[in-house]
Amino acid sequence: MKDPSYNRTWINKTVNEDELSSYGKDHKGKLFYTMFPIQDTSYRFKVQFIITADTHTNVDIISEYAEINRTMIITTGVEYINIPSVVVNLETGRSYTTFFISADQLITVVGLISEFSCNSDCESSSFIVLPLTVLDKEYSLITQPNNIQNCGIIATATNTTIVIEIDLKSKISVGNAIIQPGQNINMVLDYLEGFNIQTHSNLTATKIYANKPIAVISGNKYSSQKVVTKRYPYRRYHSDSVYESMIPIDKWCRHFIIPPIHKASSFIIRIISRYRNTTITIKDNSSWSIAERGDQIEIELSPKSYYVSASNPILLCMYALTEGSGISMMIVPGIEHFSKEYVIAPPKDMFSTNCITIIIKTSDVNGLRFVGNLLTVESTVIMARNESFTTVVKTMTGHSVYKIRHVSRTALYGVVVYGFKYDSAYGYPAGFRF
Known part of the structure; x- marks a missing residue:
């Protein structure tokens, strides 16, 4: 009422x-x-x-x-x-x-x-x-x-x-x-x-x-998200709900690092551009790259880290399919959006696995500080804008508050939060700087 x-x-x-x-x-x-x-x-x-x-x-x-x-x-x-x-x-x-x-x-x-x-x-x-x-x-x-x-x-x-x-x-x-x-x-x-x-x-x-x-x-x-396998060449996984807050157009940017997601089996990224005929370039560390041109783009990727650059400001959204077949949607923070001092708490008693991925300049990794018990799962390095960035995947070991800090006041980094259980997943960017 x-x-x-x-x-x-x-x-x-x-x-x-x-x-x-x-x-x-x-x-x-x-x-x-x-x-x-x-x-x-x-x-x-x-x-x-x-x-x-x-x-x-x-x-x-x-x-x-x-x-x-x-x-x-x-x-x-x-x-x-x-x-x-x-x-x-x-x-x-x-x-x-x-x-x-x-x-x-x-x-x-x-x-x-x-x-x-x-x-x-x-x-x-x-x-x-x-x-x-x-x-x-x-x-x-x-x-x-x-x-x-x-x-x-x-x-x-x-x-x-x-x-x-x-x-x-x-x-x-x-x-x-x-x-x-x-x-x-x-x-x-x-x-x-x-x-x-x-x-x-x-x-x-x-x-x-x-x-x-x-x-x-x-x-x-x-x-829904399609996965091609030998046994099920056209198998389409079950439906999941996905929502995100949209970023105002004047706060879009041009450079992104797609973060690795723990236990993900595939990625789909969707991109919209502020201007027509925008060129999108996607690279990984094995010198593989693709270039697409347009104002609406969808690309299927294997689940790892990529550097994405655009000739004009874009909004980049990632859909990750986890091994349990849950789907998460998250707006990927641009490198220009990296912030600091994140305070995170996972959903309470809903998901069996809760994780974060941190994206930070390799030279700044040793200055990260954490409150709360986070266990490192994997770490990778990728080049972006002629700089080395490290992506660190950590799992949350309980349902408490996790704080992420850096010893340097000028160090900026991105964080995404996500979790999953059988048939269901969630995900969101932990924050932005505009």
Whole structure:
């Protein structure tokens, strides 16, 4: 039920430029807007926020649904907040099943969806929630084609005008409206109002414009990945749910290192470019390389580390198929996005294996410091931008808080988090610097 005492106007007045200017633009923040853009009544889902902090922190989660609103104090570095599954049963079109998260100290927020119990064909997904300080007004979407696709948009201010340009081959229904090929979706959203699209039409490279900052989540209710074997030359693995927060277009970059993923059996990368006819070059350490040209590219790769460079800014998304046949989706941080001081906590009692992969300049490896017991699984070296980078895969040995630091204040590095169990997987970038 909606909370009759909820006052959207009062909350909006607490968000002002003076408050936002006191901290930087990376994955940590004090104000967050998000939603879970999935419409599913078939299963009982566990919906959760994983919120981590470096210090004693007060956190408020606010929604128009009374059972979601709550206040908590982070004292041990992490809080797991279970959310009623009503948030994944929303209709397409306008929705107030959205969240405003505020804190008095810097926090990192991760959203997680997983089935309560299943023996096969399990589904799960995770995404990092970007803070208000890095949100902007222009986005493009990445999804897997030929599956049920979703997009969620959240307004952070009143009277937010939004235009969605979808390259449709056939008409689709969104809420009570029918959208024809060549027709844009135009709307005005109120503060903390969301908009949910679910369709079989390909949403990849769909452009979204707004006159005020918005948050955008994109992905697939069902995602599948084909693996060719001698016994099953056309075998297609079961479906999994995959979602990610989209990065504003003006924060895309050109240089990436695709991280190795523990126990992955194959990769698919999907790339969209800010400009047409972008050249993409992919290299590994054996001098193998390919070059592709276009503004939408999909490439199948063997599961190892690669250096990807582009002639124009791009958004690069990786789908990893694990040995248990779960699929994870993650936006790959560019080298220009590398940050520092990550605080990570794996999902609680859901996945048998939880891992991180760190990407760092080889000359900086010895300066890494960790809080929490992480066991090194493998380490590889790859050349990128005429520099040597090392990728280190580590497994988490428990369900505690893991902190990653460096002795040098100037050292920057990327971290991705992922895990899996039979038939299910999750993955997300641990952070960005913009």
